[in-house]
Amino acid sequence: MxxxxxxxxxxxxxxxxxxxxxxxxxxxxxxxxxxxxxxxxxxxxxxxxxxxxxxxxxxxxxxxxxxxxxxxxxxxxxxxxxxxxxxxxxxxxxxxxxxxxxxxxxxxxxxxxxxxxxxPGVSSALAVPTSQGIPLTKRNVCESFWVITGTTSDGNISKDIALGAQSTATLVILMGLRNFSLIMNEVKKYRHKYTPFAIIQNGTLASENILIETLVNYRNAIDSIDYTSPGVIVIGDVVAEHPAFLEEEIQRVLESSI
Ligand SMILES: C[S@@+](CC[C@H](N)C(=O)[O-])C[C@H]1O[C@@H](n2cnc3c(N)ncnc32)[C@H](O)[C@@H]1O
Missing domain, CATH: 3.40.1010.10 (Tetrapyrrole methylase, N-terminal domain)
Incomplete structure (x- = not known):
């Protein structure tokens, strides 16, 4: 040429x-x-x-x-x-x-x-949780966040997921949907079982979709994952700031008192 x-x-x-x-x-x-x-x-x-x-x-x-x-x-x-x-x-x-x-x-x-x-561009790691009203840091709740890959070049989850889970940081996991169960099992070893997490797919688009659960109930989320769309997994107490978390908590309390 x-x-x-x-x-x-x-x-x-x-x-x-x-x-x-x-x-x-x-x-x-x-x-x-x-x-x-x-x-x-x-x-x-x-x-x-x-x-x-x-x-x-x-x-x-x-x-x-x-x-x-x-x-x-x-x-x-x-x-x-x-x-x-x-x-x-x-x-x-x-x-x-x-x-x-x-x-x-x-x-x-x-x-x-x-x-x-x-x-530079606006990264999905920050923008997708933010557009859902989930702050990655919040005074007296969380002092830092980690952005980690859920799929390394050999297909495994990053070892940093276990390290991040041992901190109090918000974990933001990209490319993690196909390894979702592995990720949840790793994080569960170190975080409280009622720690909330969110899966946000097609963030900032008209087709945006959010699912909120707690680590102990992570299996409830598996069937709702759309593997053809990009998704960010956010794990940590800041996820409780999302209005849907409170609604689900009320529902859980109501159901457990029946
Ligand atoms: C190869 S990485 C590239 C990340 C990109 N450079 C960034 O800063 O957002 C692709 C991953 O970003 C995340 N992602 C990108 N756009 C997204 C969106 N609109 N909604 C949810 N997750 C998204 C997903 O985890 C996806 O698998």
Whole structure:
């Protein structure tokens, strides 16, 4: 492929958690000015409407067992597109550096001598609980939060889940739905059995869905999980701040007194 006359550049842009208006203004402007856009599965496709009519939009999404491109192919395509067309936006769900392989892409692009910029995004780790009114920290309730993967590269849960469960932090687990039972069994070893947790799916979108339970009753949640949609698991006392938790507690007390 020939080097073009234009200055090749790749901009990693965080598209935000789902809702089209949760992208940053800087990210939005980068989308409007891109010559090529390579976008992921969890990016809201409505954002592409704001791209220039002459820009090329390429889907490179990787969802469970359905990869349009390998990571190596994506890295190479970013470089080749920048050389051929100029400014490439790499549009990634949430924030590019939160479980997004953004760091690997930056390293590869830089190793080919091409300029890279990273525009942060609103991560689902924060935005999804927040949009449900669940604060990740709260004075006198919780002093910190951990964001942990529920599926490591070998398919297991992260060892940090056990470490986090031994703290008093709110646990925010991404990519955890397929390992849900393993995660709950691990956390139950260290946390009180009535610790509340929430599973929030399709957060910030019209199809958003939340389920709240306590660790002791985690099995009640299994049948309601939609494995085709992204979900965040939030574990900790802050989940009790959600209005649905109080309603369920009242229901539980009523049922146990019958
Ligand atoms: C590969 S990670 C990428 C995270 C992304 N970089 C971020 O900062 O949000 C994908 C995971 O993020 C979570 N996720 C992303 N968007 C979500 C949404 N709208 N609702 C719930 N979970 C979401 C899910 O746990 C999903 O499996």
């Amino acid at each position: 020939k080097r073009s006359m234009k200055n090749p550049k790749v901009i990693l842009v965080g598209a935000g958690p789902g809702a089209v208006d949760l992208v940053t203004v800087k990210g939005f402007n980068a989308i409007k000015n891109a010559n090529v856009i390579l976008y992921d599965a969890l990016v809201n496709k409505e954002l592409l409407q704001y791209a220039s009519p002459t820009s090329k939009c390429i889907y490179v999404g990787k969802r469970f067992n359905a990869h349009a491109f390998s990571q190596e192919d994506i890295n190479q395509l970013l470089v080749d597109s920048a050389i051929e067309f100029g400014v490439v936006v790499r549009l990634k769900g949430g924030d590019p550096f939160v479980f997004g392989r953004g760091g690997e892409e930056v390293n590869f692009i830089e190793s080919k001598g091409i300029e890279v910029e990273v525009i």
